[in-house]
Amino acid sequence: MANTIAHTTPSSTPKGAIGRRQFMAYGTGVIGAVIASIVGIPIINYFISPALGHSQATAKSEWKEMGVISQFPVGVPTKVEYSEIQKTGWEVAEARKTVWVVNQGNGQVTAYNPRCTHLGCAVYHDEKANTLNSPCHGGVFRVSDGKVLAGPPPRALDTLPVKVENGHISVIYKDFRVGTTEKIEL
Amino acid sequence: MLNRFYNFLDERYRVTPLLRDIADHQVPDHANPTRDMRAFVYCLGGISFMVAILLFTTGVLLAVYYVPAPERAYDSIQYIMNGVAFGPLIRGIHHWGASLLIITMVLHMLRVFFHGAYKDPRQLNWVAGLLLLMAVMGMGFTGYLLPWDQKAYWATNVGTFMAATVPFIGDFIMRVLRGGPELGAITLIRFYALHVLVLPAIIGLLLAFHFLMIRRQGISGPL
Ligand code: HEM
Ligand code: FES
Numbered sequence: 388m389a390n391t392i393a394h395t396t397p398s399s400t401p402k403g404a405i406g407r408r409q410f411m412a413y414g415t416g417v418i419g420a421v422i423a424s425i426v427g428i429p430i431i432n433y434f435i436s437p438a439l440g441h442s443q444a445t446a447k448s449e450w451k452e453m454g455v456i457s458q459f460p461v462g463v464p465t466k467v468e469y470s471e472i473q474k475t476g477w478e479v480a481e482a483r484k485t486v487w488v489v490n491q492g493n494g495q496v497t498a499y500n501p502r503c504t505h506l507g508c509a510v511y512h513d514e515k516a517n518t519l520n521s522p523c524h525g526g527v528f529r530v531s532d533g534k535v536l537a538g539p540p541p542r543a544l545d546t547l548p549v550k551v552e553n554g555h556i557s558v559i560y561k562d563f564r565v566g567t568t569e570k571i572e573l
Numbered sequence: 574m575l576n577r578f579y580n581f582l583d584e585r586y587r588v589t590p591l592l593r594d595i596a597d598h599q600v601p602d603h604a605n606p607t608r609d610m611r612a613f614v615y616c617l618g619g620i621s622f623m624v625a626i627l628l629f630t631t632g633v634l635l636a637v638y639y640v641p642a643p644e645r646a647y648d649s650i651q652y653i654m655n656g657v658a659f660g661p662l663i664r665g666i667h668h669w670g671a672s673l674l675i676i677t678m679v680l681h682m683l684r685v686f687f688h689g690a691y692k693d694p695r696q697l698n699w700v701a702g703l704l705l706l707m708a709v710m711g712m713g714f715t716g717y718l719l720p721w722d723q724k725a726y727w728a729t730n731v732g733t734f735m736a737a738t739v740p741f742i743g744d745f746i747m748r749v750l751r752g753g754p755e756l757g758a759i760t761l762i763r764f765y766a767l768h769v770l771v772l773p774a775i776i777g778l779l780l781a782f783h784f785l786m787i788r789r790q791g792i793s794g795p796l
Contacts, residue, residue, distance in 0.1 A: 434749070434763075435749045437748075437752040437753045437759050438745065438748030438749040438751070438752065438753060439748075440753065473755070475753055475755045475757030475758060475759060476752060476753060476757065476758055476759035477758065477759075478643065478757055478758035478759070480643070480757075480758075482755075506730075506731040506734040506735060507730050507731060507734040508727055508730070508731060522727075523727070523731060564737065564744065565734045565737065565738075566734060566735070566737065566738035567738070573754065
């Protein structure tokens with residue numbers, strides 16, 4: 388009966404060599420692995436494929452008009468909202484975009500991405516302190532240059548490319564990685 | 574009538590020994606709260622299981638009305654709350670039960686820890702318990718998005734961004750979780766699939782292993 392146990396090697400096999408039974412066992416293992424990959428690879432790819440595509444946000448690197456500079460009060464941030472059609476997966480929907488625009492006075496303008504650099508909550512304007520605050524974990528940013536005044540954010544608010552032409556402010560909207568000390572565009 | 578049906582089953586499948594095995598299985602004295610109230614700490618695992626059963630039952634009931642799509646999710650839950658008989662009760666049990674389960678599981682773990690019940694030969698059951706805790710936290714994370722209100726959206730926004738801070742592969746993990754770079758319809762439906770299909774199946778298997786190991790090894794002895 389002993390030789391019905393799969394892992395006993397018949398004594399005729401030289402020591403160290405792979406016997407018939409051992410060969411069959413390895414073979415079964417290999418075939419099993421092949422079957423597992425044939426089944427597994429499509430399943431895994433099916434699940435992660437939306438993550439492999441590139442951002443489908445439309446009009447990513449286009450100048451977007453924010454308004455006339457004289458309408459923006461000096462030294463306080465103004466929230467500019469606009470919407471654009473955005474496709475995520477099969478869903479085509481209007482996505483609201485927000486940009487915080489600061490008129491610095493001397494004709495200079497700064498624009499911030501609204502995402503807190505800690506973990507991405509949308510900042511709001513604290514009018515009393517004149518700071519941009521995160522509603523999530525107490526991040527506070529200075530209006531003039533976006534510097535972190537309090538809380539966990541690892542870097543200043545992200546500035547966006549701005550240009551002022553004939554008094555009209557335009558901005559290019561971009562998103563950046565959150566939680567990092569460097570500013571890395573997505 | 575019932576008797577005859579029982580006999581019919583018993584003759585064919587010998588169910589009596591199975592039932593006897595459960596009914597005659599004694600609770601050891603040191604784990605029996607009717608002998609000493611302090612033994613109540615041994616009930617925490619069973620209480621966790623009871624809460625989980627409540628969550629599964631109310632979860633299935635919620636799934637009868639809930640629609641996992643961005644334009645519908647919020648409204649379908651408003652309907653559960655305002656239009657369905659006992660809707661607020663069912664949702665309330667699911668909502669509070671989710672937090673309660675974390676509490677009872679942690680207390681159960683503390684019991685096992687301070688009794689040293691995780692030690693050899695029960696180390697694999699400790700591991701099974703840890704996996705269960707992770708799976709249940711996964712249920713909490715995926716379930717939290719489903720109401721698709723401001724809190725749900727921003728919590729998942731933050732939670733998936735946290736995954737993005739993992740070195741090197743963080744951005745990829747975040748995209749897999751979200752099903753793309755943005756939070757949207759794809760995120761909601763995949764969280765739903767994980768919440769009602771994948772994780773419950775994993776939890777069911779882990780619970781089965783957890784309980785089979787306990788039956789084999791018995792409850793650990795008195796201190
Ligand atoms: C370990 C078990 C479970 C936990 C910890 C859990 C956790 C949660 C949480 C935290 C929510 C958000 C509810 C709220 O804040 O109002 C939720 C919602 C939901 N869950 Fe679960 N869940 C569990 C099991 C299940 C099961 C088994 C199903 C269905 C098969 C299910 C179906 C749903 C549905 C449809 C919703 C959306 C409705 C709502 O938000 O009220 N859940 N779950
Ligand atoms: S997301 Fe802004 S402080 Fe955490």
